[in-house]
Amino acid sequence: xxxxxxxxxxxxxxxxxxxxxxxxxxxxxxxxxxxxxxxxxxxxxxxxxxxxxxxxxxxxxxxxxxxxxxxxxxxxxxxxxxxxxxxxxxxxxxxxxxxxxxxxxxxxxxxxxxxxxxxxxxxxxxxxxxxxxxxxxxxxxxxxxxxxxxxxxxxxxxxxxxxxxxxxxxxxxxxxxxxxxxxxxxxxxxxxxxxxxxxxxxxxxxxxxxxxxxxxxxxxxxxxxxxxxxxxxxxxxxxxxxxxxxxxxxxxxxxxxxxxxxxxxxxxxxxxxxxxxxxxxxxxxxxxxxxxxxxxxxxxxxxxxxxxxxxxxxxxxxxxxxxxxxxxxxxxxxxxxxxxxxxxxxxxxxxxxxxxxxxxxxxxxxxxxxxxxxxxxxxxxxxxxxxxxxxxxxxxxxxxxxxxxxxxxxxxxxxxxxxxxxxxxxxxxxxxxxxxxxxxxxxxxxxx
Numbered sequence: 001x002x003x004x005x006x007x008x009x010x011x012x013x014x015x016x017x018x019x020x021x022x023x024x025x026x027x028x029x030x031x032x033x034x035x036x037x038x039x040x041x042x043x044x045x046x047x048x049x050x051x052x053x054x055x056x057x058x059x060x061x062x063x064x065x066x067x068x069x070x071x072x073x074x075x076x077x078x079x080x081x082x083x084x085x086x087x088x089x090x091x092x093x094x095x096x097x098x099x100x101x102x103x104x105x106x107x108x109x110x111x112x113x114x115x116x117x118x119x120x121x122x123x124x125x126x127x128x129x130x131x132x133x134x135x136x137x138x139x140x141x142x143x144x145x146x147x148x149x150x151x152x153x154x155x156x157x158x159x160x161x162x163x164x165x166x167x168x169x170x171x172x173x174x175x176x177x178x179x180x181x182x183x184x185x186x187x188x189x190x191x192x193x194x195x196x197x198x199x200x201x202x203x204x205x206x207x208x209x210x211x212x213x214x215x216x217x218x219x220x221x222x223x224x225x226x227x228x229x230x231x232x233x234x235x236x237x238x239x240x241x242x243x244x245x246x247x248x249x250x251x252x253x254x255x256x257x258x259x260x261x262x263x264x265x266x267x268x269x270x271x272x273x274x275x276x277x278x279x280x281x282x283x284x285x286x287x288x289x290x291x292x293x294x295x296x297x298x299x300x301x302x303x304x305x306x307x308x309x310x311x312x313x314x315x316x317x318x319x320x321x322x323x324x325x326x327x328x329x330x331x332x333x334x335x336x337x338x339x340x341x342x343x344x345x346x347x348x349x350x351x352x353x354x355x356x357x358x359x360x361x362x363x364x365x366x367x368x369x370x371x372x373x374x375x376x377x378x379x380x381x382x383x384x385x386x387x388x389x390x391x392x393x394x395x396x397x398x399x400x401x402x403x404x405x406x407x408x409x410x411x412x413x414x415x416x417x418x419x420x421x422x423x424x425x426x427x428x429x430x431x432x433x434x435x436x437x438x439x440x441x442x443x444x445x446x447x448x
Contacts, residue, residue, distance in 0.1 A: 017250040030082060033073020036448040037397075039064040042441040043162050043198040048113050049432040057383060059121035061111045061123070062094040065162035067412050070448075074137045084133040086147055086162040089193075094121040110338075111162050129196045131166050140175040151442055152183060153268070154221050154239030155333060158340040161193040168198055169219075183237075184222035192337035203244050205287030205296050207336035214283045219333065223249070231255040243276035243301040244286055244333045261312025266320075268305045268342065274298035288329030290389040301326040303353065307344045309363070314370030316379075318363030320344050322352065329354050345383060348401045348423035349434055352385045358395070359385040378402075388429060397427035412436055416442040422431065 047059040070086040074080025092112055112123035131147025146165045147158040159163040171185035189198035200215025207213050223237030223297030235251040252267045277284040278298050307320035322345050324330055330353035332341035345359050346350035352359040365379035381401045388395040405419040421438040 002105045003446045007334045017126040028044075029074045030072050030075050033082075034071065034444075034448050035070075038445045038447055039065075039066065039069070039326045040066035040443040040445070041162060043111065044439040045161075046437045047110065047144060048435045049128065059110055060095070061092075063111050063162045064091045064093055064149060065089065067163060074100050074135075078138065080137040082135045082137070084144070084146075084339060086131045086133075086136060086149075086166065087128070088131075089126065089128040090168075092123050110194070113196065127194075127196045129166075131191075132167075141172065142174075142448045143172045146186070148185070148329045150185060150187075150221075151219075152221070152223060153235065153251060153270075153342045154223070154247055155185075155187065155219065156340040156342050158338050159338070161338060163193060165193045166191045170329055171311060181225045182222075185220070185222070187219040187221075190333070192335060196335060201241055201244075201333055201334050203241065203286050203299075204242070204279075204329065204336070205289075205330050206284050207334060211245045213336075214241070214243075214277075216242045221358070240275060241333065244274075244278045244285075245272050246275045247272045247331070253355040258310070259312070261310055264309045264311070265310075266305075266307040268344065269302075270301070270303040270330065270343075272299050272303070272326075272328075273302045286331055287326050288357050288389075290391070291327030295391060297328060297333045301330050301355070303330050304342065307361075314367040316363070316365040316367075318361075318365075318381075320360075320363075322359045322363045324353055324355060324357050327355065345385075347381065347383060347399050348421060349425040349436055350397065350399055352383055354385070354388045354401075354429075356387050356389040357385045358387045359383055373417055375407040376405075378404045390429065395427065395429045397425065397429060399425045413443075418440045 030203055043063050044062045050149065051143060057144050066089040069305070070085045072082040072084065074082045081428065086178070090112060095112060101395070114121045115124055133144050133146035133148065135142060135144045145170065148169055148171055149164060150167060157167070157392065167187045168189040168191070169185060169187035171183070174182040187201065189201070190201055191198050201219050202213065202215050202219055210298060219239065219241045221237065221239040223234055225235045227233050228272040230438060233253045234247070237249040238247070240246040249270045250269045254261045254265045257266070258425065265368060285296040286299050291297055291300060303322065305320065305322035307318065308316040309316055322343065330343065331437055333339060340346055341353070343351065343353055343411040361383040363379065363381045365377065366378035379402070382397040384396070386394065386396040388397065400423070402422045403419065405417060407417040408414055419438070419442070421440070423434070423436045425434045427433065
């Protein structure tokens with residue numbers, strides 16, 4: 001861990017001891033404060049690459065996932081200790097060779113790890129993992145070391161398949177100062193959403209596992225969220241993937257009551273630059289670089305975005321705009337096996353964060369609780385991006401996502417959910433168009 005990160009942790013701990021140590025006597029206890037849930041997810045995905053006629057044009061998979069979590073309380077005393085655990089299991093229900101999204105040279109399927117026999121790839125029958133996290137609390141400051149699922153502007157856990165992605169490292173969060181939340185952490189490895197192995201961290205362009213792919217075992221992050229008023233929050237975060245990129249984030253979120261509804265404004269800015277070997281070593285270069293004669297190079301990107309959502313009587317109307325500036329695509333942690341970022345354009349299929357891209361979007365969602373059907377929601381999002389840099393001129397892309405979901409709100413089957421997600425992506429970038437459908441049945445069962 002960097003000396004600056006360690007110094008911050010010590011300083012926060014000392015402040016906590018001096019200001020609020022007496023509150024630990026009110027802790028419920030290790031067992032008394034524990035919670036546990038079992039998440040069950042049945043997941044079907046159909047991905048049709050409609051143009052370009054790739055060797056594998058259809059990906060169809062179906063699986064059953066289990067997510068068992070235990071979060072202990074904290075022992076009583078000035079310093080409270082606890083343990084968290086997450087057990088993940090994925091079972092293949094249907095994914096034959098030729099329809100699991102894998103070829104003899106692919107890294108894996110959409111949902112399962114793959115294994116190769118006699119040159120042929122196929123999805124494994126099942127996969128599982130166990131993650132443990134030790135934690136300690138002093139007043140309003142919590143330190144966690146072990147398996148983490150962080151979500152903030154510079155690192156975001158992906159949970160869009162059968163089981164969730166997890167990271168290994170340490171994180172400290174503090175709420176000692178009123179209306180201010182401080183966060184700091186270091187990540188050393190990641191376990192993909194379709195994997196049982198910890199692996200190093202990387203970015204697009206350097207994450208090829210079969211050739212000269214490069215990895216890092218250090219991602220540092222830290223930030224602050226300050227509630228200026230009850231309706232206005234300002235944020236700053238910093239992330240650094242050693243030998244790849246450093247990233248600064250500024251954000252401002254505001255809720256404004258207008259007439260019978262509420263307008264939520266979300267303003268974001270990212271500044272991303274090269275770090276270490278990414279500056280001059282080709283194996284660490286990012287893809288989507290157009291500062292020279294090649295399409296790989298060092299990270300150089302500024303991203304600006306604004307999203308407005310107006311909610312009234314069950315309706316939510318939204319519009320947004322995002323602009324990327326610089327010689328490279330926007331960077332984020334991406335090992336090549338499924339990843340997420342915190343931009344307003346991270347959609348079902350694409351992320352709309354290519355070099356030079358200008359994207360506008362429109363959204364609409366409706367909550368049927370206002371007409372007597374609680375738990376039923378529907379939504380549609382449309383995005384259009386242009387000015388995408390390429391070696392053959394500017395390119396364009398668009399995506400339309402539709403979602404429909406229902407979660408039983410009460411009774412014997414409370415928390416049983418059903419969801420359908422449909423996405424259509426069209427582009428003249430050198431990749432095939434895609435249509436995708438996802439059918440998800442989920443159930444969350446509280447055990448403690």
